[in-house]
Amino acid sequence: MSYGRVxxxxxxxxxxxxxxxxxxxxxxxxxxPDAEMMISxxxxxTTAIAVSIYPTKExxxxxxxxxxxxxxxxxxxxxxxxxxxxxxxxxxxx
Numbered sequence: 868m869s870y871g872r873v874x875x876x877x878x879x880x881x882x883x884x885x886x887x888x889x890x891x892x893x894x895x896x897x898x899x900p901d902a903e904m905m906i907s908x909x910x911x912x913t914t915a916i917a918v919s920i921y922p923t924k925e926x927x928x929x930x931x932x933x934x935x936x937x938x939x940x941x942x943x944x945x946x947x948x949x950x951x952x953x954x955x956x957x958x959x960x961x
């Protein structure tokens with residue numbers, strides 16, 4: 868089965884959250900071409916959760932360079948980042 872990453876981000880301000888949300892929406896598909904699915908959920912005015920699903924752990928690991936570069940570019944806007952990874956044991960859409 869697939870391998871996933873859940874990232875929780877807290878931003879310094881609402882404007883910082885909005886800027887990265889727009890950037891992620893416009894660029895995620897091209898920046899992370901091996902992702903099977905990407906979901907971003909704004910959980911508060913300055914918080915968001917991103918869920919990324921890849922076919923394998925190796926494919927997810929290969930995306931780390933692009934992910935790290937994106938986060939580094941927004942470093943001044945981000946208060947904290949927490950990441951969890953693991954095997955996907957349920958995935959469906961209707």
